[in-house]
Amino acid sequence: MKEKIIIAENLSKQFGHFKAVDNISFDVSKGEIFGFLGANGAGKTTAMRILCGLSYPSSGKARVAGFDVYHQQEQIKKNIGYMSQKFSLYEDLTVLENIRFFGGIYGLGKKELKNKSDELLQTLHLSGETSKLVRSLPLGWKQKLAFSVAIIHKPVIVFLDEPTGGVDPITRRQFWDMIYQASENGITVFVTTHYMDEASYCSRLSIMVDGQIRAIGSPAELMEQHHAENMDQVFFDLARTATRSAD
Amino acid sequence: MISLVNISKTFNRGALKALSGISLEAKSGELFGLIGPDGAGKTTLFRILTTLMLPDSGDALINGLDIKKDVTTIRSKLGYMPGRFSLYQDLTVDENLKFFATLFGTTVRENYAQIRDIYIQLEPFKNRRAGKLSGGMKQKLALCCALIHRPDILLLDEPTTGVDAISRKEFWEMLARLKADGITIMVSTPYMDEANLCDTIALIDQGRILSIDTPGNIVRNYPRPLYAFKAKNLYRLQQDLRLHENIHSCFAFGEYLHVSFRDESAVSLPVMAKWLEENGHQEIILKNQTPVIEDCFIDLLKH
Structure with a gap:
């Protein structure tokens, strides 16, 4: 049996009388690309915030990368990567500054960071653009860079919140190539999307309706x-x- | 009618070319789609059409009125829904509507017929502050506010971005009803599948028009035969096909890969099936594929 990276049992989150997440149970295995689907308001964001160690559940159990969502939020944060369409990189830092900043935050050593950033820049064909402000990059490049930065510390699992929104169709597919590569390298991928064709690229997926799976x-x-x-x-x-x- | 001739716009003293020589015409009563990714120039184009920004060069006419000279007249004939929610968050639904009606010298009662279908869904929340509405409801309120002065032309900048597939479908049904009322609509979207719901579309990328036509014609003009391939391991299938010398393009489309060949005469589906089998693929399905707009967009991007 494959190692479970996420285990959620009867997980709920209630705001007043409103059950944003209503008793969900599921698990995600190592290396899987897990699609987390649902209409706006179904409860995806609330559930993701719990799994990322940013919010406590009201009841139920969940472990992410082996850590408990109630008592080990800081360990969870160290072992995950996160990227969203809305926020991922600092627009007014350069490409290299962003890589150094996030690498530093995730505790990469100087030498490791140097090797990592060289490798990353080469793969993304950004070696000539290191001193450009991220703001000036086309969206597609930004998103590819953001993804690479989100996994720079080789997290156990990476959470991607609508990573391809508004991206052109070729770059959107290149982005999925990167997701597959990360998965082949053993990184578990947890992804949300409004593009239904992308749902088909997931190894497994769940669909949330009214807070339930x-x-x-x-x-x-x-x-x-x-x-x-x-x-x-x-x-x-x-x-x-x-x-x-x-x- | 909206007509643009050679519209160009740059930012940062010319360093950033937002629009390069855009010419297009949207006829009266037409539903015209601007289809393209972020950075294509869609929002800049809307800001020029709404007289909020001047182009560096080129001409634009809205119902025969010049966007450089007839600013106030044009503004009274346009309804505009910007990409970012721009209503007053601390006014209620009804207060926002009343405010926009008053701005345009009219009343909600006078033009109620225009917004009735959409407003009915908002009515239960009419005393709620706009900032407290759900995404779908915000969108409906913004559309009502853009329609309350009975505009001839409606400009919608990415109304469905970040919206789930169900709400997107509902929104396009609303647009179809407005079109039936005779309003000219120009709408932008990064979702290629929405192109088919428009009468005419312009595919745009990085400030340039790649193609303008009806969705049907754009699909018919796809330059080569297209096939759909499937096998048990889709990712490996894609990697193997990309190494095949006769593959012109190979892109994932949901359950299938859409594939085209460099030289049609040198290959056939049975030959390909055999080659894939020899490479260890299982559950192979190969068939003809009618192109969709996204195939056309990808093909145009590659040039």
Whole structure:
């Protein structure tokens, strides 16, 4: 049996009378690309914040990278990577400054950081752009750089929150190549997206509706269960049963 | 009608070319889509059309009015929904509506028919502050505020970005109803699948138009036969195909890879199937594929 990187059991988060996350249970194995899907307001962000050690659950259990979400938030933060469409890099720092900053925060040594940044810049074909402000980079490059920075410390698991929103179709696919590579290197990937074609690229995925996980499995399993030809249909089938409004 | 001739705009003293020689025409009553990723220049184009910014060069007419000279008249004929939520967060739903109606010298009652279908869904929250609305409701309120003065032309900058697939579908259904009322609509989106819901689309990238036509014609003009490939391990299939000398393009599209060949005469699906089998692939499916807009966009980007 493969090592479990995320184990969530009956996890809930309540704000007043509102159950943002309602009793979810699932696990994610090492090296998996796990898609975390759901309509706006389904509870994805709340659940992700708990798993990243940024917020406490109201009840239930969860372990991330072997650490408990109640008592070991700091260890969780050290062992994960995180990137979102909205915030990932400092726009007014240069490419190299961003790499050094995040590498430093994650505790990489001087020599290690130097090797890592050289390697990273070469892979991304950014060696000629090291002193450019991140602000001036095209979005696609920014997102690829942000992903590389998010895994610079070789985290056990990386959380990607809508990493490809607004990115052009070629870069979007190159980004997924990078996700596959990270997964082959043993990094577990936890990703959210509104692009349903990307749902098919996940090894397994869950779909949240009204705070609950209503479906979980490989894309092929879910399509079979819902007699659907693509993930789009599966998603519509489930998400339209939602009774609470978005966000 | 919206007509642009050779519109260019640069920022940072010319260092950043936001728009380079954009020409297009959106006819009256048409639903016109600007399809392109972030950085394509969509927002800059909207800011020029809404008279919020002047182009460096080129001409733009809105219903025959010049965006450089007829600023106030144009503004009264336009409804604009910016990409970022721009209503007053600390005013209620009804207060926002009333405010925008008053700005344009009209009343909510006078133009209620125009917004009724959308407003009905907002009504339960009419006394809620705009900042406390959900994303979907904010979007509906912004659309109501953009429509309250009965504009001839509606400009929508990425109304569906970051919105889930279900809400996106609902939004496009609202647009179809507005179009039926005779409003000219120009809408931008980074989602290629939304292109098919437009009458005419301009595919744009980095300030340039790659192609303008109906979605149907753009797809018909895809320059070569296209195939869909599938196997048990899609990632390895893609890696192997990229090493094949006769592959022109190979991109993932959900469950399948869309594949085209350099030389059609030198290859056939049975030959490819055999080659893949020899390379250890299982559960191989190869078939013809009708291109979608995203295939066309990728092909145009590669040139």
